[in-house]
Amino acid sequence: MGRGHMARRNTNRRVGIADVAEKAGVSHATVSRVMNGNAAVDPGIAARVRAAAAELKYQPNPVGRSLALGKTDTIGIVVPDLANPTFQAILRGLSIAAAQDGYRVLIADSSEVTSEEAILAGEARRRCDGVVLCAPRMADAELEELAPTLHPLVLINRTTIATNTPSLSVDYGQGIQELAQHLVSLGHRRLVFLSGPEHSASNRQRLVGLDQFRAEHPEIELQMLHGGSNFDSGHESTEAIIASGATGILAFNDLVAMGLLSGLHERGVRVPEDISVTGFDDIPFAKYTTPPLTTAAVPINELGSLAWRRMREQIQQAGEATTQAQDEFSPRMEIRKSTAAPALKPAS
């Protein structure tokens, strides 16, 4: 009674290596050896051990293994918002790919609280063998400071000067230019970019791309409208969009575009007859909106699995500090029914 430890031992305890050893009449060490196939063990003894293990349904305790081996067979992923289909897809791709190699993934959702991201990432890193970091709004300086402490690390849509950190990014600048170009070639002359979160790195990239677009197309009117990154912000922008008088709308992403689509529909504005709308990302739902959404497809499933591949490379060549690949994906335009030639000449 006084010995809490002993009490727990007798009642609760799961079967451990010691039980198997005892049952097989060998030492812990031998059990470990046959379980891991590391050193040569007499076939007869090995069989005895395996039989004992099977009978007791012995499964090695992963925490014990982790401590001894210095690895957890787990990687962490930190995302700003698990409600966002893009991150869901990345998580899924990552999880499935990692599982194939016997790794699990631990998730950390920062709920868009930028200041938590570094802490979450650090904590995840301590529990895991590596971290995949999606932190679109983290300040560059903070990222630079954080990245080296997280290695092995894979960055999504961010880069760092730390040359041993692979990063996966999407060329949002090019994608948004292509979409704008597409609208122009359809005959649109007045465009609006419904921008995303102010500090988002990918939003900045889109803005840079649009600057370039403007330089190449001085004749096109391109307004900027502040928005967010989800349904509701797209929906809320409906009035402003209508008021803008533009006929071609570049939404920050598919979510915003869908919110806008819904808002326009409620107001009786027809898409694409009255206004053309484009999204970005090509989330699975994009082809099922009405009308199906023209968008820039980023290979979100691949992103997750490639993130794992890059992570695995780092884990395997532990400590060799080679410089890592920087993968950049070019979005592929997916022209659907939400864009068309404007009904009438813009009233400029």
Next chain:
Amino acid sequence: MGRGHMARRNTNRRVGIADVAEKAGVSHATVSRVMNGNAAVDPGIAARVRAAAAELKYQPNPVGRSLALGKTDTIGIVVPDLANPTFQAILRGLSIAAAQDGYRVLIADSSEVTSEEAILAGEARRRCDGVVLCAPRMADAELEELAPTLHPLVLINRTTIATNTPSLSVDYGQGIQELAQHLVSLGHRRLVFLSGPEHSASNRQRLVGLDQFRAEHPEIELQMLHGGSNFDSGHESTEAIIASGATGILAFNDLVAMGLLSGLHERGVRVPEDISVTGFDDIPFAKYTTPPLTTAAVPINELGSLAWRRMREQIQQAGEATTQAQDEFSPRMEIRKSTAAPALKPAS
């Protein structure tokens, strides 16, 4: 050189409790005490330790802690398919709620491979302090056998006779009846249920509910059509639906309904003028389809956070084996624009 261990020790190693102890001129034990605030420590010494810890940026190794404490502050969740918005929402709710209490979640996606679920769940359980299990197609017998080995366990949409396992479930039978009732009250006389995966427990519940509905409404024609649980299967059923001659369609879930909506649109069938369609679940996208989808809303966000609450209760009262709550949610009908009175009398 011969001593790989020492080599690693000098170069790689993260700062451990021993380093802090040395720097502060105290023992490991004291550092541990200060870090955890467990026993009384002389304020002066405590300050010295804290200073040393801060200077070295010491963070306790979670694996070591886990081994000593016998807990990992992590729970696992196994889902059949992370691409399904329902499970995404549960995962998200769970993750956020758990994070609030300092717990992380480890994910295991069985990719619909039923035979893997038990293994994944077992492995997750060994790594974690508990498991949330979503296994809609696992055979009852297998579940009964598995459940006791997983405790603490929370079941989603399944129940077990093991009285110490809380379960969260949705009354799909009632929900589908309400939807059918809704269609009937609009004037529909020929209905189709586009069913889900054959072995899905929730699909069986819907079928039971519909049997009851049939008994109460012998005058209504209700056909069954086999389908799946995702977009594509809804889309693929388009022709069969049209051929059925029914005017009211009960889709297995929102995904299927959306696929169907898209298929009907392509074929020029108007919703709801020609055919009314209902979904199930009320995933976030359901209110943004065109037309917005009439569906039975299940509180998917709450489901995740409640799952955590039930899990926490079990973790806290470790070993008391009290009988656990069985929560059942009644879906709330969400009438939108995808259902309306049929245009003309059915041709029966």
Next chain:
DNA sequence: GAATCATGAGAAAGCGTTTTCTCAGAGCGT
């Protein structure tokens, strides 16, 4: 047939914590 080697199993030392056990020294009462 004795010396050398390979084989393979057990003992023990880690891995990084927490927690019990033990004991030195301070504080108190008489």
Next chain:
DNA sequence: ACGCTCTGAGAAAACGCTTTCTCATGATTC
């Protein structure tokens, strides 16, 4: 001033495993 309790810190055991080290046994070689 002596013995008692009490506080608090260090030593050591424990958590469950892997792996090195050590050494016995039997096989091999000259």
